[in-house]
Amino acid sequence: MRAADPAGLRLTLFVNREAAASDGPWTEIPSVVVPVRATNRLEWVRGEQQLLPGLAARAGCDIVHSLASTAPLRGRFVRVTTIHDLNYAKVPDTHFGLRGLGMRALVPAAARRSHRVIVDAASTVEDLVTELGTPREKIDVIPLGVRPPNAGRAVTKAATLRAQLGLGDRRVLLSASAKRPHKNLLRLLDAHALLPPATRPVLILPGYPTPHEADLRARATALGTLADVRLVGWVGNAEMEGLYAVADAFVFPSLYEGFGLPVLEAMARGVPVACADRSSLPEVAGDAALLFDPENVSAMRDALVRLLGDTALCARLTAAGRTRAQEFSWARTADLTLGVYRRALAQRPA
Structure with missing residues (x-):
């Protein structure tokens, strides 16, 4: 400069x-x-x-x-x-x-x-x-x-994504991150497996592939939930916008973040968020997300139950999330x- x-x-x-x-x-x-x-x-x-x-x-x-x-x-x-x-x-x-x-x-x-x-x-x-x-x-x-939603960008249609990923009409839980151990996706799989099978949402995990993905696939197989999990690789902007659009809720269980931009991206798109109470995430999320202890699988499961089942809470988080995201331009x-x-x-x- x-x-x-x-x-x-x-x-x-x-x-x-x-x-x-x-x-x-x-x-x-x-x-x-x-x-x-x-x-x-x-x-x-x-x-x-x-x-x-x-x-x-x-x-x-x-x-x-x-x-x-x-x-x-x-x-x-x-x-x-x-x-x-x-x-x-x-x-x-x-x-x-x-x-x-x-x-x-x-x-x-x-x-x-x-x-x-x-x-x-x-x-x-x-x-x-x-x-x-x-x-x-x-x-x-x-x-x-944070990027404003759909700011002149293409969005993959919900019907296309549902067909490509075999989602049917099931509910969707989204967690976007690199497939690294500190992103805490193994515990997320454990918490997801504790949800009732009859109402368990499909968990979609987009992010660039790493050797850790084999551990994730093995854990889901051992839990008997591999059919309820989609280990998606790197996706383009249109697909990512489409995933936010079909998601009923967004969860971010990372153990350490310098910022945590996906939390704000989900909020900006009106998706209710639950995230870890570690490092930068509480200061980014403010009161617009449901916070949980990321090392406590039961606490994570309880947060998911509330996020997916409490309609009043979801409405509050959706409104608060949009307001919160507008503060970050x-x-x-x-x-x-x-x-x-x-x-x-x-x-x-x-």
């Missing part, structure tokens, strides 16, 4: 080869291509640590804002880094192998070297202070925004981020 004048800021985006070749919002903003493949982790690190400092200097950047928890460790510009979570420390199964090693080295270094650190939720402030010793006074909390996120840039520039040595 380059400072232009006291009234505003000029932006320069640094994008990888894949982004440069695709159609995205960066096509409307001056951009510089960093000649690396983002799908290769080693190239990503080389681009950020070796190439980006020189490219930013040639572009005349006063600030470099890194959006994905790591940042270039050299360069004469002011650094702002968004650290979305400390998954690598709190739930190590999220990052493994070279990626895990890189996160354990680069995230703490970015927190130390940055003039300002942005986090999505106040709970991550405490994680940074406790785990990394980051000074509290240099951390800014800026919540993410990308325009607000952008305005708060500009304020951080200005504070960061003010910290620059004269």
Whole structure:
């Protein structure tokens, strides 16, 4: 980013080869291509640590804002880094192998070297202070925004999804997340199995596949509920909008989140929500979701029973959820981020 004048800021985006070749919002903003493949982790690190400092200097950047928890460790510009979570420390199964090693080295270094650190939720402030010793006074909390429902996007029809997934006219319980152990889907399967078979909804689990999916399938098989579960892979925007539309309720049992955007996405679409009472989720959900202890299967089951059976509660959560989601806009996120840039520039040595 380059400072232009006291009234505003000029932006320069640094994008990888894949982004440069695709159609995205960066096509409307001056951009510089960093000649690396983002799908290769080693190239990503080389681009950020070796190439980006020189490219930013040639572009005349006063600030470099890194959006994905790591940042270039050299360069004469002011650094702002968004650290979305400390998954690598709190739930190590999220990052493994070279990626895990890189996160354990680069995230703490970015927190130390940055003039300002942005986090999505106040709970991550405490994680940074406790785990990394980051000074509290240099951390800014800026919540993410949520996409408004059906904002000019295609939606897969309910009849199409019901036919594709073999749902018939059954009720649907939706839980969207990566298939990782800390997402706590094994306990969700246990809680789902405790619901009465005659009224048990179909549990749909969309999310990119991982080796953990085999554990989920094995657990559902052992519980005798595999016919009531749909382990769906990665779905596009139209399909995801369609899944929210057919869902009677949304559950998010994760043990650790830096934010928990799916909770707000469900709320914005009028789906009543139950979620874990851990990390960032209570501050994101407010009083618009039913909270439960994610390590207590009986408590999770009780929350599902209420969510699926108490029509007055569902009506209240639906209304409260829509109101809550409206508080989280990308325009607000952008305005708060500009304020951080200005504070960061003010910290620059004269």
